[in-house]
Amino acid sequence: MSRVGKTPIKLPAGVNVSVLNNLIEVSGKLGKLSMNYMDVVTVSNQDGVVLVKPVNDSKLARINWGTVQRRLANMVNDVTNGxxxxxxxxxxxxxxxxxxxxxxxxxxxxxxxxxxxxxxxxxxxxxxxxxxxxxxxxxxxxxxxxxxxxxxxxxxxxxxxxxxxxxxxxxxxxxxx
The missing domain is CATH 3.90.930.12 (Ribosomal protein L6)
Structure with missing residues (x-):
């Protein structure tokens, strides 16, 4: 199990995350970033918290679970702080x-x-x-x-x-x- 992937990402004020067809777009005060991800993980945005979960228990899903969560957390930090x-x-x-x-x-x-x-x-x-x-x-x-x-x-x-x-x-x- 991914310890990194389990961590929820709290969105600071002024940061918006939209998820549509395996594309994540993060926009903040400094700019807008986007990232494609594989369909072996699901990303959900609810009440200012973004969660990343694997679809199944396959090796590919477990590999991408932590990776997508860390990249998404970095994107949120980058559009906020630079x-x-x-x-x-x-x-x-x-x-x-x-x-x-x-x-x-x-x-x-x-x-x-x-x-x-x-x-x-x-x-x-x-x-x-x-x-x-x-x-x-x-x-x-x-x-x-x-x-x-x-x-x-x-x-x-x-x-x-x-x-x-x-x-x-x-x-x-x-x-x-």
């Missing part, structure tokens, strides 16, 4: 500058890298070496952070690159004479 990812630029001359919907990155190349932010995503740079990406869609925020990080992944010898907050870079020892 999601943000912090990136740190480590290296001599590495800088980030936000200009409207474009992020200008100086990463040691002969040219600046200009990244165009998709709709619904905002970025801000408090310091030249830090970048905060935020939005209401967890998947899209993570994808944008991964694409920016891919320009200069952290390297293990000097630790230079774009490092996600909380990420540990395993350092290697260099050559010895």
């Amino acid at each position: 999601v943000s990812v912090n990136l740190e630029l480590v290296g001599v001359g590495y800088r980030a500058n936000v200009q409207g919907s474009k992020v200008n990155l100086q990463l040691g190349f002969s040219h600046d890298v200009v990244y165009e932010l998709p709709a619904g995503i905002t970025a801000k740079s408090d310091k030249p070496t830090s970048l905060t990406i935020s939005g209401f869609d967890r998947q899209l925020v993570g994808q944008v952070a991964a694409e920016i990080r891919a320009y200069r992944k952290p390297e293990p010898y000097k630790g230079k690159g774009i490092i996600r907050d909380g990420e540990f870079v395993l350092r290697k020892e260099g050559k010895k004479k």
